[in-house]
Amino acid sequence: NAGVTQTPKFRVLKTGQSMTLLCAQDMNHEYMYWYRQDPGMGLRLIHYSVGEGTTAKGEVPDGYNVSRLKKQNFLLGLESAAPSQTSVYFCASGRGTRSGELFFGEGSRLTVL
């Protein structure tokens, strides 16, 4: 009964370092999303994927890259971390209809020093 699983849950980076966040879902959803959450701003969409092998930009894509090599996994990468990328990152998956809900992971808290 895992749903959406994110790893790691916490990470501290120095400016300029790189890292990858992994998201895995076991609900066979076509659509997957990466959001970031900052105080007083709600959640903002970084990148999303409409299926295996596809990715697209959301509202705030700069500084991030993503890959969806397998349907169940969606990776978010930071090539050169900046303090402005300190945030809580949420992965979500869903069936893609306008009325459809998204299912969220528990978040990954990233601090960039």
Added chain:
Amino acid sequence: AQSVTQLDSHVSVSEGTPVLLRCNYSSSYSPSLFWYVQHPNKGLQLLLKYTSAATLVKGINGFEAEFKKSETSFHLTKPSAHMSDAAEYFCVVSDILTGGGNKLTFGTGTQLKVEL
């Protein structure tokens, strides 16, 4: 573009009293609207959703919301607050992304505090 505005960033109630969390939306057509809840250090959980069927929507844990087109509102209510309701609540509108999938646009959140 669709958007939602949550009118209160913080709401404080006493246990056993009613809860009202306010949300207004902006949409050029009939929207799909949601309320999500986030407990401390947890992911987001769907409370309820409106998808153009009944205007009064019932969700989990005794919450409900009423879609009022004339007021462009989708306020969340609960008759009697419980300590476990203390969390952050997000009003959300859904739209279709280019190429497929649905994009959720979040309000800035309302922190609900429940006092004894």
